[in-house]
């Protein structure tokens with residue numbers, strides 16, 4: 001599995017060019033990309049800037065020698081590279097296992113090309129088949145939102161910390177609800193609908209924004225495009 005992650009991360013380097021601003025996703029697959037990007041910048045003396053989507057990617061980018069800027073310091077993001085938890089046949093995604101979904105969506109939505117890195121185990125026929133949809137919520141509203149999600153036939157759980165007592169706190173100071181849906185008929189509709197609930201900051205359905213998905217398989221890297 002680690003070999004498949006490394007292979008897609010390496011393939012994603014072919015999208016990198018000099019003078020680019022690159023959105024840096026979060027998670028174990030993107031971590032390989034960030035390290036390789038640091039090496040490429042050094043070897044080819046590229047002038048490339050990274051915009052991190054989380055504390056994790058910011059720390060790793062700095063460690064890898066990638067100059068880091070914030071969203072308000074640039075007019076345009078050329079490409080963004082990130083992992084995903086599920087990918088459906090229309091390249092709609094579920095993201096947010098790493099609780100970084102809000103900043104990921106802000107940056108990836110604005111990227112000229114959004115490239116997703118997954119291994120073949122992440123491909124599903126229908127979103128929500130295996131994974132819950134992470135939803136970032138204002139802490140005071142978590143219980144009310146969890147109850148409201150029942151209207152959508154979803155069972156929501158408050159995500160709890162590991163090596164921390166109590167709930168996970170996101171990089172933005174909020175809670176995460178993991179919502180298991182019986183069925184997601186229309187990902188775009190559901191994404192929009194969830195964001196209309198007061199107290200929801202953002203949800204982990206990324207419909208219609210991935211341009212390219214690089215899939216690591218035992219037979220090599222496959223490229224899916226919209």
Ligand SMILES: O=C(CO)[C@H](O)[C@H](O)COP(=O)(O)O
Nearest residue numbers: 027028029083096097098100
């Ligand atoms: O959405 C994410 C973090 O919020 C990750 O990109 C997603 O969970 C995939 O991670 P990994 O590459 O470790 O499987």
